[in-house]
Amino acid sequence: MKRCYDYLIVGSGLYGATFAYRAKKAGKKCLVIDKRIHTGGNIYCENIEGINVHKYGAHIFHTSNKEVWNFVNSIVEFNRYTNSPVANYKGKLYNLPFNMNTFYQMWGVRTPEEAESVLDSQRREALINLNGREPSNLEEQAKMLIGRDIYETLIKGYTEKQWGRPCKELPAFIIRRLPVRMIFDNNYFNDKYQGIPIGGYNKLIDGLLEGIEVRLNCDFFGNREELSLLADKIVYTGPIDEFYDYKFGKLQYRTVSFETTVEETANYQGNAVVNYTDSDIPFTRIIEHKHFEMFGQEIYNSSFGFRIFR
Numbered sequence: 001m002k003r004c005y006d007y008l009i010v011g012s013g014l015y016g017a018t019f020a021y022r023a024k025k026a027g028k029k030c031l032v033i034d035k036r037i038h039t040g041g042n043i044y045c046e047n048i049e050g051i052n053v054h055k056y057g058a059h060i061f062h063t064s065n066k067e068v069w070n071f072v073n074s075i076v077e078f079n080r081y082t083n084s085p086v087a088n089y090k091g092k093l094y095n096l097p098f099n100m101n102t103f104y105q106m107w108g109v110r111t112p113e114e115a116e117s118v119l120d121s122q123r124r125e126a127l128i129n130l131n132g133r134e135p136s137n138l139e140e141q142a143k144m145l146i147g148r149d150i151y152e153t154l155i156k157g158y159t160e161k162q163w164g165r166p167c168k169e170l171p172a173f174i175i176r177r178l179p180v181r182m183i184f185d186n187n188y189f190n191d192k193y194q195g196i197p198i199g200g201y202n203k204l205i206d207g208l209l210e211g212i213e214v215r216l217n218c219d220f221f222g223n224r225e226e227l228s229l230l231a232d233k234i235v236y237t238g239p240i241d242e243f244y245d246y247k248f249g250k251l252q253y254r255t256v257s258f259e260t261t262v263e264e265t266a267n268y269q270g271n272a273v274v275n276y277t278d279s280d281i282p283f284t285r286i287i288e289h290k291h292f293e294m295f296g297q298e299i300y301n302s303s304f305g306f307r308i309f310r
């Protein structure tokens with residue numbers, strides 16, 4: 001039987017859309033299906049009050065690969081957004097990732113030597129408490145890597161909210177290393193390139209899928225046999241346990257939930273990402289999406305802020 005397509009691509013997220021784009025360039029005929037009513041998968045954006053809101057969680061594109069960076073910028077230009085989250089612990093603000101700014105805010109230390117000295121003495125204290133044992137849980141592991149103060153202020157409450165379990169009951173291997181920067185640098189990623197597409201992620205996906213047949217609201221498993229007959233090869237980007245009909249068991253997935261509000265203020269928190277590391281606050285962070293794409297005066301020209309709890 002003659003099949004209509006070279007590839008059936010299940011899922012129109014970043015992977016499916018990029019594959020389709022490159023296959024088309026190579027002269028292949030593709031059909032992309034998605035069970036959602038929109039393309040883009042996790043990076044899909046909904047425009048609310050003129051602000052691109054990352055509907056399935058905040059996404060910052062980052063890579064050290066020049067080819068990848070040039071490729072995405074050939075589809076849509078990226079802005080200069082640099083992720084530099086702030087942590088709020090009981091109303092006091094700390095810069096992340098852990099760097100000289102954090103250590104100054106935590107201990108008032110001004111030089112790397114002073115910071116190393118506090119870190120070393122707290123690491124020693126954790127080692128003494130272990131009494132020759134290996135760390136048996138996340139709390140012991142984190143204290144050994146970074147000491148008591150940073151653990152209690154910036155790690156404990158946040159991690160417990162994320163995992164829904166006390167750190168003492170979480171395995172040590174979750175935190176293998178905790179990078180610290182002995183310089184004043186709040187850039188979260190070490191990658192050479194990072195940013196957000198100007199105009200939002202939908203522009204990237206639309207550009208990748210231009211001229212490619214897409215069927216939305218189409219669940220592969222709703223019609224697996226018939227859809228599989230349409231193409232020589234299938235590229236599947238959904239949950240892998242479902243693909244095998246759970247015959248190798250069910251995978252455990254972490255979920256996130258979002259609460260969204262529109263605030264009538266030009267600038268709600270002054271930063272895209274503020275983490276709440278105190279266990280008394282029931283959510284882990286507030287994302288103010290306008291800061292991903294609006295800079296300087298643009299922020300004040302748009303009257304609405306936008307925040308998401310999760």
Ligand SMILES: Cc1cc2nc3c(=O)[nH]c(=O)nc-3n(C[C@H](O)[C@H](O)[C@H](O)COP(=O)(O)OP(=O)(O)OC[C@H]3O[C@@H](n4cnc5c(N)ncnc54)[C@H](O)[C@@H]3O)c2cc1C
Pocket residue numbers: 010011012013014015016017033034035036039040041042043056057058059060061062218219220221237238239256
């Ligand atoms: C909250 C959150 C934040 C993240 N932040 C970042 C970040 O800041 N930077 C970063 O690099 N990465 C981040 N990631 C990871 C990033 O989302 C993924 O690496 C990337 O978007 C995955 O693209 P994908 O195409 O593989 O999958 P997805 O985007 O999940 O796309 C898969 C698509 O397949 C569709 N699908 C699934 N099953 C079926 C089916 N049976 N039939 C039809 N269609 C189906 C889905 O509807 C979906 O559209 C984050 C992930 C999450 C969850």
